[in-house]
Amino acid sequence: MADLQGLADRVVASGEVPGAVVGLTDGRSQWVVAAGTDGPGGAELASDAVFRISSMTKPLAAVLTLQLVETGVLGLQDPIERWLPELAGQRVVRRLDGPRDDTVPAEQSPTVEDLLTMRLGFGFAFEVESCPVLEAAGELGFGPPKPSSVTLDPDRWIARFGELPLMEQPGRHWRYELAYGVLGVLLWRASGVALPELFRRRLFEPLGMHDSGFVVPSHARNRLVRAFAGSELFDEAATSDWLTPPVFPDAAGGLVSTAGDYLRFVAALLNGELLRPDLAAAMVSDQLTAEQRAGASAQIFLDGGGWGYGVQVVGRRYGWGGGLGTLWYSYPAAGIGAVLMTQVLPPSPATVATFVDTVGAWASR
Numbered sequence: 350m351a352d353l354q355g356l357a358d359r360v361v362a363s364g365e366v367p368g369a370v371v372g373l374t375d376g377r378s379q380w381v382v383a384a385g386t387d388g389p390g391g392a393e394l395a396s397d398a399v400f401r402i403s404s405m406t407k408p409l410a411a412v413l414t415l416q417l418v419e420t421g422v423l424g425l426q427d428p429i430e431r432w433l434p435e436l437a438g439q440r441v442v443r444r445l446d447g448p449r450d451d452t453v454p455a456e457q458s459p460t461v462e463d464l465l466t467m468r469l470g471f472g473f474a475f476e477v478e479s480c481p482v483l484e485a486a487g488e489l490g491f492g493p494p495k496p497s498s499v500t501l502d503p504d505r506w507i508a509r510f511g512e513l514p515l516m517e518q519p520g521r522h523w524r525y526e527l528a529y530g531v532l533g534v535l536l537w538r539a540s541g542v543a544l545p546e547l548f549r550r551r552l553f554e555p556l557g558m559h560d561s562g563f564v565v566p567s568h569a570r571n572r573l574v575r576a577f578a579g580s581e582l583f584d585e586a587a588t589s590d591w592l593t594p595p596v597f598p599d600a601a602g603g604l605v606s607t608a609g610d611y612l613r614f615v616a617a618l619l620n621g622e623l624l625r626p627d628l629a630a631a632m633v634s635d636q637l638t639a640e641q642r643a644g645a646s647a648q649i650f651l652d653g654g655g656w657g658y659g660v661q662v663v664g665r666r667y668g669w670g671g672g673l674g675t676l677w678y679s680y681p682a683a684g685i686g687a688v689l690m691t692q693v694l695p696p697s698p699a700t701v702a703t704f705v706d707t708v709g710a711w712a713s714r
Contacts, residue, residue, distance in 0.1 A: 351373055351380075351708075351711045353371050353372070353373055353380055353381075353382045354382045354384070356371050356703070356704070356707050356708075357369050357370070357371040357382050357383060357384035357385075358384045359703055359707075360384070360689070360691070360700055360703055360704065361384045361385035363697070363699055363700060363703070365693070365697040365699060365700050366385070366674065366691040366692075366693045366697065366700060367385050367386050367387065367388050367389065367391065367394075367577075367693075368383065368384060368385030368386045368387055368388075368391075368393075368394035368574070368691065368692075369383070369384055369385060369394070369689060369690065369691045369700075370382070370383045370384075370394060370396055370398055370400075370607075370608045370688075370689075370690040370691075371383075371384075371608070371687070371688070371689055371690075371704075372396075372608035372609065372611075372612045372687065372688045372690075373612075373685060373686070373687045373708075373711075374612040374615055374616045374619070374685065374686050374687075375684055375685050376616045376619040376620045376684055376685075376686075377616070379609060379612045379613075379616065381396045381397075381608045381609050381612070382396060383395055383396040383398065387574035387575050387586070387692070388574070388575045388577060388582075391574075391575065394574065395572065396608065396609070397560070397572055397607050397608075397609060398572050398573075398574050398607065398608075398690070399560055399565055399569050399572045399573040399574065399605050399606070399607055400574060400605065400606065400607065400608075400673070400674075400675055400690045400691075400692055401494070401576055401584070401591060401604075401605050401671070401673050401675075401692065402602075402604050402605065402606045402611065402671045402673075402675045402690075403494045403602040403671030403672045403673045403675065404494075404526065404601065404602045404669060404670065404671045404672055405604070405606075405611065405669055405670065405671040405675050405676075405677060406529075406599070406600060406601065406602050406603055406604040406671075407526075407529050407600070407601060407602070407659045407660075407669060408614075408659040408660050408668075408669055408677075409548065409552055409604070409614060409659075410529055410532055410533060410536065410600035410601075410659060411465055411632060411658045411659025411660070412552065412614075412618075412623050412624065412632070412659070413536055413547060413548065413551055413552065414461065414464075414465060414532060414536060414658070414659075415465075415624050415628045415631075415632060415658060416551060416623070416624065417536070417539060417540060418461070418628060419624060419625055419628055422539055422540065423461050423539055424461065425460065425461050425462040425465075426460050426461070426462060427460060427461050428458035428459070428460055429458070429459050429460065429461060429463075429464060429531070429535055430458055432535050432538040432539050433507055433511075433531070433534065433535055433538070435507050435508045435510070435511035436459070436507070436510070436511045436531075437458075437511075438455075439455055439511065439513075439514060439515055440452035440453065440454055440455060440514045440515070441453055441454070441455050441470065441514055441515045441516070441517060441518055442481075442482050442514045442515070442516060442517075445474050445476060445477045445480050445482075445516055445517070446477040446478070446479055446480060446481075447481070448481055449481045449482040449485055449513065449514055452514045455470075455515060455518065455519060456518050456519070457518075457519055457520065458519065459519040459520075460519075461535070462636075462658075463519055463520055463528070464528045464529070464531055464532040464535065465528075465532070465636075465658040465659060466523065466636045466637065466641075466656060466657075466658065467523050467524060467525060467526065467528045467529070467656065468519060468520045468521070468522065468523060468524070468528070468641060469515070469519060469524070469527065469528035469531060470515035470516055470517045470518055470519045470520075470521065470522075470524065471486075471510075471513075471515050471516050471524065471527050471528070472516070472524035472525045472526055472527050472528065472646060473491070473524065473525050473526070473646055474516060474524075474645075474646075475645040475646060475649060476644075476645045480516070482513055482514055482516055483516065485513060486510070486513055486527070488500070488501065488509065489501070489506060489509060489510060489527065489530065490530065490597070490599065490601075491527075493578065493583065493672065493673070493694055494599070494601075494602040494603065494672065494673070495584065495590045496563075496590045496591060496593075496595035496596075496597075496599070496603060497590045497595075499595070499596065499597040499599065500596055500597075501596065501597055502596050502597060503533070503534045503537055503544075503597060503598075504534075506530070506534065506597050507531070507534045510527075510530075510531065520641075521640075521641070521644075522640075522641055522643065522644035522646065522647065523637055523641050523642060523644060523646060523647040523651070523656055524644060524646045524647075525646045525650050526601050526602075527601070528601075529599075529600045529601035529602075529659075530597075530599055530600065530601045532600050532601075533598060533599060533600030533601070536600065543598075544563075544598040544600060545562065545563045545564075545594070545598050548561075548562070548563070548604075549562070552614065553610075556610075556613045556614055556617055557610075557613055558606065558610040558611075558613055558614065559610070560572075560605075560606060560607045560609075560610050561604060561605065561606040561607070561610045561611075562604065562605060563591075563594065563595055563598045563599075563603045563604060563605075564591060564592065564593060564594045564595070564605075565589065565591050565592055565605050569607075570592065572607075573586045573589055573591070573592075573605070574586060574692050575692065576589075576673055576692045576693075576694070577692065577693045577694065578693075578694045579693070579694070583673075583694060591605050602671065602672070607690075608688050608690050611677060611688050611690075612686065612688055615677060615679055615686035615688065616686065618633075618679065618686075619679060619681060619684060619685075619686055631657065631658060632657050632658040632659065632660065633657050633660060633662060633667040633679075633681070634657050634662060635654075635655025635656065635657060635662045636655070636656060636657055636658065637655050637656050642655065642656075665680055665681075665682055665683075665709075665712065666678045666679060666680050666709070666712070667679055667681070668686070670696060670701070671696075672694055672695060672696065673692055673693070673694050673696075674690075674691035674692050674693045674694060674695075674696050674697075674700075675688070675689065675690050675691065675692075675696075676688065676689040676696065676701060676704055676705075677689075678705065678708060680708070680709070680712035682712075683711075683712035683713070683714075685708075685711065685712055687704070687708040687711075689701075689704045
């Protein structure tokens with residue numbers, strides 16, 4: 350077995366995170382180790398600790414979407430207004446930094462695939478100092494994920510989004526990340542099943558992911574770790590936002606999970622158990638054009654990589670990370686996948702590099 354404990358120890362020894370859980374799967378078995386604590390003066394970190402996985406929610410939401418495509422409930426090229434009529438006729442602001450009432454017609458309706466590939470035309474705007482339409486969307490949830498930051502239920506949330514113009518023409522660029530909030534509402538309506546229940550029925554129960562959900566399961570509450578923003582406490586375990594069901598279950602970043610649970614999902618992807626072969630291959634293949642990768646959002650988040658359906662695609666690997674310090678990559682040619690669980694915002698570049706370089710070396714053996 351790879352030296353997982355050595356990797357976990359090196360991550361913690363850097364001093365940038367108080368503790369870490371590292372896991373590896375070969376599609377048949379999994380190995381999970383822990384190092385450090387859950388914060389200053391905290392308890393020793395356990396390998397079954399529960400973490401807020403933030404944007405590592407997106408790959409699971411993408412699989413749910415593709416499963417509905419497989420069963421004919423959804424089509425990748427279906428316009429999203431079929432299920433979200435509140436978004437019909439949305440216009441587009443003329444300039445990112447311009448007034449939100451200075452708009453032009455949308456050239457096309459966003460599709461289900463546009464949501465999966467984050468080509469909706471709405472998200473973070475790093476190109477400008479001020480973006481009035483983005484500022485008007487504050488109540489929809491931007492920034493560090495906390496369930497309590499969104500007080501709108503899914504119907505009110507999508508209605509509020511429908512009142513806003515898009516930031517750019519649909520399909521033009523990859524722009525992080527509101528598309529997956531929209532996708533969660535679409536999944537709810539298209540399936541007729543509330544999003545937490547849809548995750549439970551189609552992924553958590555079949556895969557044995559019993560410690561995962563939009564709220565920490567009651568049996569796992571004593572295993573939730575503290576979360577930090579730098580050295581400051583971001584979310585206390587005993588009073589966590591994730592202990593009560595959210596008003597808006599967010600497919601962009603609302604889940605908690607453990608290394609072991611997430612590795613079950615990773616193994617199922619490696620083994621081709623979740624999707625038919627063509628959809629599984631499309632999910633982990635770059636779906637973006639050079640122009641779609643040219644925007645500031647892609648340059649910052651993808652860092653030269655591509656994007657499939659819910660996952661980054663870089664060379665021999667695919668996967669994605671979460672803003673509260675979690676990370677997953679799989680190397681299909683080597684038949685392995687690995688996860689790193691920490692709970693410090695923002696993720697440390699040095700910690701990420703240590704994990705990626707080490708796992709990449711294992712995959713090359």
